[in-house]
Structures are given as C-alpha cells and as structure tokens.
Amino acid sequence: xxxxxxxxxxxxxxxxxxxxxxxxxxxxxxxxxxxxxxxxxxxxxxxxxxxxxxxxxxxxxxxxxxxxxxxxxxxxxxxxxxxxxxxxxxxxxxxxxxxxxxxxxxxxxxxxxxxxxxxxxxxxxxxxxxxxxxxxxxxxxxxxxxxxxxxxxxxxxxxxxxxxxxxxxxxxxxxxxxxxxxxxxxxxxxxxxxxxxxxxxxxxxxxxxxxxxxxxxxxxxxxxxxxxxxxxxxxxxxxxxxxxxxxxxxxxxxxxxxxxxxxxxxxxxxxxxxxxxxxxxxxxxxxxxxxxxxxxxxxxxxxxxxxxxxxxxxxxxxxxxxxxxxxxxxxxxxxxxxxxxxxxxxxxxxxxxxxxxxxxxxxxxxxxxxxxxxxxxxxxxxxxxxxxxxxxxxxxxxx
Numbered sequence: 001x002x003x004x005x006x007x008x009x010x011x012x013x014x015x016x017x018x019x020x021x022x023x024x025x026x027x028x029x030x031x032x033x034x035x036x037x038x039x040x041x042x043x044x045x046x047x048x049x050x051x052x053x054x055x056x057x058x059x060x061x062x063x064x065x066x067x068x069x070x071x072x073x074x075x076x077x078x079x080x081x082x083x084x085x086x087x088x089x090x091x092x093x094x095x096x097x098x099x100x101x102x103x104x105x106x107x108x109x110x111x112x113x114x115x116x117x118x119x120x121x122x123x124x125x126x127x128x129x130x131x132x133x134x135x136x137x138x139x140x141x142x143x144x145x146x147x148x149x150x151x152x153x154x155x156x157x158x159x160x161x162x163x164x165x166x167x168x169x170x171x172x173x174x175x176x177x178x179x180x181x182x183x184x185x186x187x188x189x190x191x192x193x194x195x196x197x198x199x200x201x202x203x204x205x206x207x208x209x210x211x212x213x214x215x216x217x218x219x220x221x222x223x224x225x226x227x228x229x230x231x232x233x234x235x236x237x238x239x240x241x242x243x244x245x246x247x248x249x250x251x252x253x254x255x256x257x258x259x260x261x262x263x264x265x266x267x268x269x270x271x272x273x274x275x276x277x278x279x280x281x282x283x284x285x286x287x288x289x290x291x292x293x294x295x296x297x298x299x300x301x302x303x304x305x306x307x308x309x310x311x312x313x314x315x316x317x318x319x320x321x322x323x324x325x326x327x328x329x330x331x332x333x334x335x336x337x338x339x340x341x342x343x344x345x346x347x348x349x350x351x352x353x354x355x356x357x358x359x360x361x362x363x364x365x366x367x368x369x370x371x372x373x374x375x376x377x378x379x380x381x382x383x384x385x386x387x388x389x390x391x392x393x394x395x396x397x398x399x
Contacts, residue, residue: 003385004392004399005370008363012397017385021376023298023314026073029111032303033260033281034247035296036075036113037289038082039066040337041089041097042347055084055093055353062097063104065346066112072297074289075111076101080150081191082287083115084334088354091120095141102145113148113183113285118156126156128170135174143179150183150226150285151175155194164200164210171214181223183249183285186211188229190330204234212241219243226251226285230330232259233271240277249285253326253333257315260284260300265308268316287333288322291340295377321371324364332359336368340377343369343384350391362395 002014042065043049047056066076078101079085079094089097098114105112118126118134126134131154142149151174161167175182186207189196199207215222225242227235228251236259239248250259258270262281273280289296299315302308325336335356342350351357369388371377378384389399 001385003369003373004389004397006362006366006392006397012399015370015373017381018373018376018378020379020381021294021298023294025071026297026301028073030073030297030300030304032264033300034075034249034283035289035300036077036111036249036285037069037293037296038077038080038285038287039069039290040334040341041083041093041353042338042341043351043353045349045351049088049351049353050355052354054090055088057093057097057353058347059100061347063100065341066101066104066110067108068346069290069293070105070108070110072293073301074293074297075113076105077150077285078112078114078147080115080152080185081187082290082334082337084353084356085115085117085152086119086155086192087331087334088352088356093353094120098142098147099145102147106146111148113150114142114145115152115185116142116149117152118154121156124159126160128160128166131157131160132170132173135170136177139174139178148180148183148223149178150185152185153187153192153195153198155192158195158198161200167199167210168214168217172217175214175218175221178221182221183224183226184211184215184222185226185251186228187251188231190230190328191228192331204229204231208234208238212238215243215246219246222246224249224283228252230254230326235259235282236271236273239279239282240274242279244278248279248282250282251285253286253288253322254319256284256286256288256322257312257319261303261308261311264303265312267308268312287337288318288325291325291337292318292322292375292377294379295375317375318377321368321375321377324367324371327364332356335360336365339365339368340372343372343387344379345383362392362397
C-alpha cells in the first residue's frame with residue numbers, strides 16, 4: 001500500500017513508502033561535534049490544553065523523548081522555544097520541566113542545557129534593573145537544578161533597551177553572576193517578531209558587534225553562542241571572531257548541513273570561510289534535531305568515522321524537510337516537530353499545549369510526511385503511514 005499525500009489543490013497522490021533507515025545507536029556520546037536537540041513537550045490527551053490555559057504535560061512521554069535523544073548520543077536543550085516558551089508553556093510548567101529534565105539527564109548521564117529568560121513575570125514592561133533581576137531569578141534556579149544555562153533573548157529587554165549599551169549592561173550583570181558557563185541565544189525575528197532590533201540594531205552586522213563585545217567582556221563566563229537568524233553568512237562571520245573556548249552552536253534550521261560539516265565536508269553548500277580561521281565548523285543546538293534525532297546521530301557518527309561523504313548522504317536530504325517544518329510563519333515550526341514525534345511513535349496523540357497542533361494546514365503536514373519519507377526520517381514507516389492515513393480519513397480525505 002502506498003503513502004497517500006494531499007496537496008494544496010485538494011488532490012491526492014501516492015508515493016512509495018520507504019523502509020526504516022536502520023541507523024545504529026552510538027556506543028557513547030558523539031565525538032566530532034557537540035550536538036543538542038531542542039526538545040518539545042507532550043501534553044496529556046485529556047487535559048485542557050487550549051489557548052491561554054496552563055500547560056498540562058504528559059511527563060512520562062515528555063521525559064521518555066529526552067531519554068531517546070540521549071540514547072542516540074545527543075544532548076538535550078530544554079525549556080526553549082521548541083518547548084513553546086512564550087507560546088503555551090507557562091512559568092510553573094517551565095520550572096517543573098527544567099527540574100524534571102535535569103533529573104533525567106543525571107539518570108541517563110546526558111548533557112542538558114535549559115533556557116533562562118524573563119518570561120515568568122506578568123508585567124509587560126520592566127526597567128533594565130527589573131529585567132536583570134528576572135534573568136537572575138531564572139539563572140539561579142537553573143544552576144540549582146544542575147543544568148547548563150542558555151540565556152535566551154528577552155522580550156522585556158527588547159522593549160526596555162534604548163541603546164546597545166543597555167544590552168551590554170544587562171548581559172554583563174547576568175553573566176558576572178553566573179557560576180557556570182552560559183550559552184547566549186540570538187533568536188531572529190523569523191522566530192519571534194517581538195525581538196526586532198535585538199542587541200541594539202536591525203542590521204545583523206551592527207548587532208553582532210555588540211554581541212561580540214558582550215562575549216569579549218565576559219569570555220570566561222560564556223561557553224558558546226546559539227545563532228538562530230536563518231542566515232548562514234552571519235553565523236560564519238560571528239563564528240570566525242569568537243574567542244578561544246567559545247563554541248558556535250548553529251540554530252540555523254535552513255543551512256545546518258554545511259555549517260556543521262564545515263571544512264570537513266567541503267562539498268556541502270556553505271558560505272565562504274576564512275581558511276586561516278581556527279573555527280571551521282559549527283556545533284549544533286537545533287529544533288530540527290528533535291525531529292531528526294536518529295538521522296542527525298547517524299550523520300555525526302559518520303563524521304566521527306572520518307566519512308564526510310556518508311555524512312552528506314545521510315543529512316543532506318533532511319534539509320528540505322527542515323525547511324518545510326520551519327517555513328513561514330517560522331514560529332509555528334513547533335507544530336511540525338510534534339507532528340513528526342507523533343508519526344514516529346513518541347507520543348500517543350498529535351496534540352500540543354496551547355492548541356498549537358492546529359497551526360499548520362493539512363497540505364503543509366502532508367508535505368512534511370512526503371519529505372520525511374524521502375529523507376528516511378520516519379523511524380517506523382508503517383506506524384507513520386497508519387497514523388497519517390487515519391488523520392486524512394478523519395478530515396474527509398480518502399486514504
């Protein structure tokens with residue numbers, strides 16, 4: 001039986017269902033790259049996870065998904081935008097997720113980093129001192145749980161800051177208070193339009209100067225930078241200027257194949273690099289890798305084995321899938337991540353907190369199915385086929 005697809009014109013077509021990819025789990029952590037999957041949360045099916053309601057999370061399914069990520073040699077980036085920060089995950093659920101995820105990381109011997117933000121306060125507008133205090137409250141909680149902090153871009157700071165100096169002031173105060181190295185997260189407006197002008201400018205070149213100043217002034221406190229601008233050239237530009245010991249974690253879900261491969265995979269599409277730079281590749285902290293964990297693991301295992309051709313063969317086909325998942329409006333990419341989780345058997349229902357599973361159309365989801373099949377990203381193809389065809393029939397489409 002073929003795989004039924006449903007187009008934007010309302011016409012159904014059929015594709016051959018590819019076999020399971022058969023990727024093998026690594027014996028331990030991946031070696032040639034540091035890679036984190038930014039994980040989502042799974043709601044309970046009986047909960048009132050409608051818009052505006054507090055998140056009711058299926059903790060067993062949510063934490064089992066993280067265990068699966070660890071089993072493939074990747075780390076987990078938690079309580080970030082993929083987990084619906086600012087889009088359905090309330091402050092109480094965020095704190096519980098951080099505590100529970102950190103506990104699972106200790107049990108599994110995995111690496112976990114979690115988002116630190118200012119989103120627990122109900123106030124729309126904060127002064128710079130209040131923004132700093134809000135950041136510090138979440139930072140200290142995260143450190144108490146034993147998780148690595150990712151200092152996320154703050155909507156409150158974007159509203160309060162009047163100059164680049166305001167960003168330097170707030171970030172400097174927070175970083176100096178940190179007791180463990182921090183990853184800085186630069187989230188672009190495709191992911192959150194409320195962050196326009198972050199780091200003091202809408203021009204990435206000017207904003208990157210401020211970011212690099214912040215890092216330079218606090219280099220001993222910064223473990224890395226996650227850039228999510230969906231602009232490979234900007235990432236390479238900043239990457240080549242980072243101080244020694246500070247990693248670039250790509251958050252570019254459109255161009256990660258070349259950015260991660262770097263000089264080791266010159267055949268992969270990527271911006272021009274400075275061959276004299278000691279920074280010849282990016283590490284990874286990607287929402288896409290939550291949807292593609294086995295494939296991402298297999299590709300990096302190929303790099304570990306010194307086989308860049310195999311890396312490219314495995315990972316290159318996933319970029320078209322990721323571009324579909326992260327298509328505009330990009331901030332609804334979380335729907336595609338949860339959809340693939342359901343297709344792959346990691347949750348019993350295609351549901352999301354805040355009712356966000358309704359944020360993408362049926363033809364959009366069909367294209368995800370098609371590209372996931374092409375990229376060998378369906379972990380259990382027959383289960384995915386059964387679930388997808390059932391969804392089509394529920395919506396009046398013959399399958």
